[in-house]
Amino acid sequence: MRKTESNKAWLLVLPVFLLVAFSAIIPLMTVVNYSVQDIFGPGEAYWVGTEWFKEMLRSEDLRGAFVRQVIFSATILVIQIPLGIAIALAMPAKGWTASLSLVLVALPLLIPWNVVGTIWQIFARGDIGLGGWFVNDMMGIGYNYTADSLHAWITVVVMDIWHWTPLVVLLCYAGLRAIPDAFYQAAAIDGAGRWKVFRYIQLPKLRGVLLIAVLLRFMDSFMIYTEPFVLTGGGPGTATTFLSQQLVKIALGQFDLGPAAAYSIIYFLIILAASFVFYNIMVRVGRGDRA
Amino acid sequence: MRLRYLALIVYFGFLLLPIYWLVNMSLKTNVEITSGLTLWPQNLTFANYVTILTDQSWYSGYINSFIYVAMNTAISLTVALPAAYAFSRYRFIGDKHMFFWLLTNRMAPPAVFVLPFFQLYQTFGLFDTHIAVALAHCLFNVPLAVWILEGFMSGVPKEIDETAYVDGYSFPRFFLFVFMPLIKAGIGVTAFFCFMFSWVELLMARTLTSVAAKPIGAIMTRTVSAAGMDWGTLAAAGVLTIVPGVLVIYFVRNYMAKGFALGRV
Numbered sequence: 043m044r045k046t047e048s049n050k051a052w053l054l055v056l057p058v059f060l061l062v063a064f065s066a067i068i069p070l071m072t073v074v075n076y077s078v079q080d081i082f083g084p085g086e087a088y089w090v091g092t093e094w095f096k097e098m099l100r101s102e103d104l105r106g107a108f109v110r111q112v113i114f115s116a117t118i119l120v121i122q123i124p125l126g127i128a129i130a131l132a133m134p135a136k137g138w139t140a141s142l143s144l145v146l147v148a149l150p151l152l153i154p155w156n157v158v159g160t161i162w163q164i165f166a167r168g169d170i171g172l173g174g175w176f177v178n179d180m181m182g183i184g185y186n187y188t189a190d191s192l193h194a195w196i197t198v199v200v201m202d203i204w205h206w207t208p209l210v211v212l213l214c215y216a217g218l219r220a221i222p223d224a225f226y227q228a229a230a231i232d233g234a235g236r237w238k239v240f241r242y243i244q245l246p247k248l249r250g251v252l253l254i255a256v257l258l259r260f261m262d263s264f265m266i267y268t269e270p271f272v273l274t275g276g277g278p279g280t281a282t283t284f285l286s287q288q289l290v291k292i293a294l295g296q297f298d299l300g301p302a303a304a305y306s307i308i309y310f311l312i313i314l315a316a317s318f319v320f321y322n323i324m325v326r327v328g329r330g331d332r333a
Numbered sequence: 334m335r336l337r338y339l340a341l342i343v344y345f346g347f348l349l350l351p352i353y354w355l356v357n358m359s360l361k362t363n364v365e366i367t368s369g370l371t372l373w374p375q376n377l378t379f380a381n382y383v384t385i386l387t388d389q390s391w392y393s394g395y396i397n398s399f400i401y402v403a404m405n406t407a408i409s410l411t412v413a414l415p416a417a418y419a420f421s422r423y424r425f426i427g428d429k430h431m432f433f434w435l436l437t438n439r440m441a442p443p444a445v446f447v448l449p450f451f452q453l454y455q456t457f458g459l460f461d462t463h464i465a466v467a468l469a470h471c472l473f474n475v476p477l478a479v480w481i482l483e484g485f486m487s488g489v490p491k492e493i494d495e496t497a498y499v500d501g502y503s504f505p506r507f508f509l510f511v512f513m514p515l516i517k518a519g520i521g522v523t524a525f526f527c528f529m530f531s532w533v534e535l536l537m538a539r540t541l542t543s544v545a546a547k548p549i550g551a552i553m554t555r556t557v558s559a560a561g562m563d564w565g566t567l568a569a570a571g572v573l574t575i576v577p578g579v580l581v582i583y584f585v586r587n588y589m590a591k592g593f594a595l596g597r598v
Contacts, residue, residue, distance in 0.1 A: 045423055046424065047423070050423075051419035051422070051425040052419075054416055055416045057411075058412045058416040058435070061468075061471055062435060065446075065472045066441070066446075069450055072453070073449055129340075132338075144586050146349070149578070152578025153575050153578060154535060156550045156553065157553075157571045157574050157575070160355075161355050164567075165350075165351040169370075170367065170370065172350065267442075267443070268536055285442070290444050290447065290536075293448045294540070299448070309444075309445060310441060310442065310445050
């Protein structure tokens with residue numbers, strides 16, 4: 043759209059700016075402030091420079107959590123994106139079955155995150171949960187997610203697939219519905235098969251929504267906290283402790299303000315850098331579509 | 334074709350089974366839950382729900398959650414509407430940077446903000462109030478609201494604005510009576526998203542409250558006691574947190590898919 047040049051538009055943006063500044067800039071400044079000082083109490087702070095940053099970058103806990111986080115985010119992206127596309131393709135396009143599918147698919151997204159944790163905590167238990175009981179008694183695997191770290195991992199990943207694949211499905215579904223019928227008719231005339239329609243019509247048209255899906259899923263999985271906290275508490279040991287949980291442990295558990303602040307900044311910068319790359323790709327792809 | 338429906342049924346089964354199990358447990362007594370696995374309640378009981386709906390310390394959690402979610406949705410929409418209009422209609426100094434900066438807040442891990450928020454709201458005397466949680470949730474909901482609304486507004490041709498101004502409409506009158514009705518669906522979808530993200534968030538809501546504004550999610554943790562887990566009540570509380578979501582989805586089901594694409598497909 044052709045836009046009018048006017049700096050008066052700032053007046054319209056001002057409320058958002060003030061509100062977000064209050065809840066983002068002030069806290070961020072506090073974090074930056076803490077990250078370079080050692081605080082013993084009110085009025086007793088000592089300048090320590092980059093000491094906390096060095097300590098955090100050397101910290102085994104942080105590195106461990108970071109590696110687990112990267113593996114986790116990569117795993118769920120690799121599973122959720124193709125699964126989401128497949129489900130979106132399989133869903134009916136119109137009629138009451140379409141409405142019903144949409145409502146069902148969206149259901150997990152509206153459940154508070156701690157309840158998602160609770161649902162799976164119960165469901166996966168060997169003694170009172172259907173899922174845990176099925177794996178243990180029907181398949182004869184000694185499954186126990188509270189004791190075995192591999193089982194805990196699988197449970198957290200399955201939970202996340204359960205919880206967030208619907209977002210990918212809904213995005214792809216919206217993308218598919220936006221493809222005009224003429225495209226399919228042209229393909230039919232050319233004698234294109236099911237696979238060719240997907241490869242040359244649907245997939246390219248889904249490029250935009252898929253980028254949003256990857257961006258959102260990457261960001262949110264990188265911040266995951268509540269669900270694993272309720273489900274496994276980060277355990278057994280530190281097997282499912284991801285970045286956020288490690289941070290909360292330092293900040294609110296041990297109240298180590300300096301290290302926690304340095305950690306926060308490193309954490310935020312990683313997400314920001316990755317998201318910046320995604321965002322630029324997204325904008326570029328968007329432009330390509332319009333041209 | 335048959336394979337396609339089979340795959341869908343398997344997937345929906347996977348989606349619904351854990352939820353069914355929660356509902357199932359909420360209708361059982363704790364004795365039945367711990368004494369063995371039953372696929373449906375043998376002694377159907379609503380006692381768990383009665384506990385929650387009659388005990389003030391339980392149901393106040395739901396009321397608290399509703400209050401801050403409603404406040405957040407109202408605040409987010411009020412500030413985001415004019416801003417989204419500005420982004421969709423005007424070019425101004427720093428507009429692109431501003432937009433990206435807003436989005437970075439959606440990317441900020443809540444865990445990073447928990448400690449400074451705690452201190453900030455304590456300084457302002459807002460700790461343990463509903464407005465504190467509502468404001469904290471604005472951090473990610475306002476950018477999202479601006480993003481979605483901007484997408485919907487860009488779909489409205491600019492000629493409409495110009496015609497209205499020629500007809501002598503002032504900006505506020507045009508915006509309220511001409512423009513907003515045109516993007517009703519967009520406003521609905523945005524409200525849905527604000528509701529959703531505020532309703533499901535717990536880390537901030539829990540950290541910023543202690544008694545007076547404690548959300549239901551935080552109250553649920555107290556079913557863990559010395560006497561063992563109170564599974565039945567926990568499950569019933571969980572089921573009751575799903576209900577508002579189901580109602581909301583039902584109302585926006587036709588617009589939802591579009592909204593999830595953030596108006597940018």
